[in-house]
Amino acid sequence: MYTKIHELVQTAQERQLPISELIIEQEIQMSHSSREIIWATMGKNLDVMLAAEEKGVTGEGVQSATGITGGEAVLMKRYREKGQSLSGDIMLEAVQNAIATNEVNASMGIICATPTAGSAGTLPGILSVITKQLSLDRDAQIRFLFCASAFGMVVANDAMIAGATGGCQAEVGSASAMGAAAAVEAAGGTPQQSSEAFAMAMSNLLGLVCDPVAGLVEVPCVKRNVIGSVNALTSADMALAGLVSKIPADEVISAMKSIGENLPSTLRETGLGGLAATPTGIALKMQIFGQDMSIDK
Amino acid sequence: MTNQYRSVFDIIGPIMIGPSSSHTAGAVAIGHVANRLFHAPIKKVIVRYYESFAQTHQGHGTDYAIISGVLGFDPADQRVPMAVDLARRQGIEVEFIEDPGDSPVNHPNTAELTLINSQKSLTIWGCSIGGGTIEIRKVDLNGIIFQPDGPLPIIFVESDQEIGTALDHIFKDNYRGARISVRVPGRFLYKLELLDKPYPEQVEQVRGMSKDMIVL
Numbered sequence: 001m002y003t004k005i006h007e008l009v010q011t012a013q014e015r016q017l018p019i020s021e022l023i024i025e026q027e028i029q030m031s032h033s034s035r036e037i038i039w040a041t042m043g044k045n046l047d048v049m050l051a052a053e054e055k056g057v058t059g060e061g062v063q064s065a066t067g068i069t070g071g072e073a074v075l076m077k078r079y080r081e082k083g084q085s086l087s088g089d090i091m092l093e094a095v096q097n098a099i100a101t102n103e104v105n106a107s108m109g110i111i112c113a114t115p116t117a118g119s120a121g122t123l124p125g126i127l128s129v130i131t132k133q134l135s136l137d138r139d140a141q142i143r144f145l146f147c148a149s150a151f152g153m154v155v156a157n158d159a160m161i162a163g164a165t166g167g168c169q170a171e172v173g174s175a176s177a178m179g180a181a182a183a184v185e186a187a188g189g190t191p192q193q194s195s196e197a198f199a200m201a202m203s204n205l206l207g208l209v210c211d212p213v214a215g216l217v218e219v220p221c222v223k224r225n226v227i228g229s230v231n232a233l234t235s236a237d238m239a240l241a242g243l244v245s246k247i248p249a250d251e252v253i254s255a256m257k258s259i260g261e262n263l264p265s266t267l268r269e270t271g272l273g274g275l276a277a278t279p280t281g282i283a284l285k286m287q288i289f290g291q292d293m294s295i296d297k
Numbered sequence: 298m299t300n301q302y303r304s305v306f307d308i309i310g311p312i313m314i315g316p317s318s319s320h321t322a323g324a325v326a327i328g329h330v331a332n333r334l335f336h337a338p339i340k341k342v343i344v345r346y347y348e349s350f351a352q353t354h355q356g357h358g359t360d361y362a363i364i365s366g367v368l369g370f371d372p373a374d375q376r377v378p379m380a381v382d383l384a385r386r387q388g389i390e391v392e393f394i395e396d397p398g399d400s401p402v403n404h405p406n407t408a409e410l411t412l413i414n415s416q417k418s419l420t421i422w423g424c425s426i427g428g429g430t431i432e433i434r435k436v437d438l439n440g441i442i443f444q445p446d447g448p449l450p451i452i453f454v455e456s457d458q459e460i461g462t463a464l465d466h467i468f469k470d471n472y473r474g475a476r477i478s479v480r481v482p483g484r485f486l487y488k489l490e491l492l493d494k495p496y497p498e499q500v501e502q503v504r505g506m507s508k509d510m511i512v513l
Binding site for chain 1: 300301302303304305306307308309310311312313314315316317318319321322348349352353355356357358373378404405406425426427428429430493494496497
C-alpha cells in the first residue's frame with residue numbers, strides 16, 4: 001500500500017505509469033475485485049457527481065431545509081450568461097459546479113463524498129473545467145478520480161480528512177490538493193508535477209478552520225468549495241508551468257496534521273467558534289433551532 | 298492507528314444523501330454494524346452522542362442516519378431522512394442522548410449505540426473518522442466486552458465447536474492483532490480483526506464450520 005506521496009511519484013517514474021494506474025492496481029489487490037468492477041464503480045461515482053451539478057442549476061436550483069443556502073449556483077449560471085465576468089468564464093464553471101454540488105448536499109440530495117460530503121463540490125468544480133479545457137472523455141474523467149483518490153488516501157491515512165479532527169484544511173484543503181494533482185496528470189504533466197501541485201494547493205489552505213454556522217454543512221462550507229476548486233486549478237497551472245513547492249508534499253501533509261491537532265475543538269466542526277460564533281452566526285443558529293437545542297421531539 | 302483508509306472508494310465515495318459524510322454517511326455505517334451484529338427484532342434503540350456528534354447531530358441528520366443503518370438502509374437510500382419515523386412506526390422505541398462528557402473511546406465523532414429486545418442487548422461504540430469511514434472501538438454483546446483497535450474489517454464468529462486454531466489457519470496472514478476467544482455456556486465466540494477484506498474462499502471456509510459469522 002502506498003503510504004507516502006514520494007512513493008507514488010517514485011514508483012510511477014520507475015514503472016513509467018500514471019499514478020492513477022498504480023492506485024487501480026492497488027485497489028484490485030486489496031479489494032479482491034476485478035478491474036472492470038472497480039472501473040464501473042468509479043463510473044457510478046462520476047455519474048452521481050454530474051447529476052448533482054445538474055440538479056443544482058436546474059430551474060431555481062435547490063434549497064436547504066433551513067433556507068440558509070441554496071439557489072446561488074443558479075445566480076452564478078445567470079451571471080455567466082451575461083459574459084462580463086471578472087475572473088473569466090472557465091473559472092466560473094468551477095465556481096458554479098462547486099456551489100451547485102454543495103447546495104445539493106446541503107439540501108439532503110444525493111452526492112458523492114470526495115473525500116467528504118462537506119468538500120464534495122471541490123473535485124466536481126475542477127473536473128468540469130478540465131473536461132472542457134482538455135476535452136476529456138468519460139474514461140479520462142474516471143481516471144482523474146482514481147488519481148485524486150491515490151493522493152487522498154495518503155492524506156487520510158497519514159493525517160486526517162475530517163473537519164472534526166483537522167478542520168476544513170483537512171476537508172476542502174485535502175480535496176483541493178487531490179484535485180490539483182489529478183488535474184496535472186490529466187493535462188499530461190509528470191508525477192513529480194502532480195506532487196508539486198498537491199503540495200502548493202495544500203500549503204495554500206493550511207490553517208483553514210471548520211466553523212460551520214449552527215453546526216450545519218452550509219455556511220461557509222458551500223462557498224469554501226469554490227476556493228478549493230479555484231486553488232486547485234491555479235496550483236495545477238503553477239506546477240505545469242514548472243513552479244515548485246519548496247516544501248515536499250509529504251511534509252506539507254505532516255504540517256497539515258500538526259496544525260489540525262493544534263486547532264482548538266471550537267474550530268473543528270463543533271459549530272462553536274469562528275463564523276459560527278459571530279453575532280449573525282449565533283442569530284442564524286437561534287433562528288434555525290430556537291432556544292431548545294435538545295433532540296427530544 | 299495507521300492506514301484506516303484502504304480503498305479508493307473510502308476517498309471517492311460513498312454515494313450518499315447529504316449533508317455530512319462523518320455525521321450522516323458515517324452514522325449510517327455505525328447503525329449498519331449494530332444491525333448486523335444484533336440481527337434480531339429490535340425493541341429499543343438508545344443513541345448516546347459525544348463531542349462533535351453531540352454538538353451537531355441535529356443539523357447533520359445524524360439521528361435519522363444512524364437509525365437508517367439500524368434499519369439496514371444504505372447511505373443513498375431515499376428513505377434515510379424518514380428513518381426515525383419509520384422505526385417508530387415499526388414499534389421500535391428510539392431515544393437520543395447528548396452526553397456532555399468526553400468520548401469514552403477517544404474520538405470527537407463518537408456514538409454509543411444500544412439495541413435491546415427481551416432476549417438480548419448490544420452496545421457498540423462507533424467512531425466516524427471522516428469521509429464516511431468508521432471504526433468500532435468497543436462492543437458489548439450481552440455483557441461480553443470486546444475492544445478492537447477500530448478499523449474494519451472485524452469478524453465475529455460463533456460456534457458450538459472450538460474452532461480457534463482453524464480460524465488462525467484460514468486468516469493468519471491477514472490478522473491485525475490477536476484473535477480473541479470467549480467461552481460462553483455451550484458456545485464459543487471469536488473476534489478477529491483483519492488487515493484486508495477476507496477473500497470469498499476464506500468466508501466460505503468459515504461458513505463450512507459455522508453459520509454464525511458476521512463480517513463488519
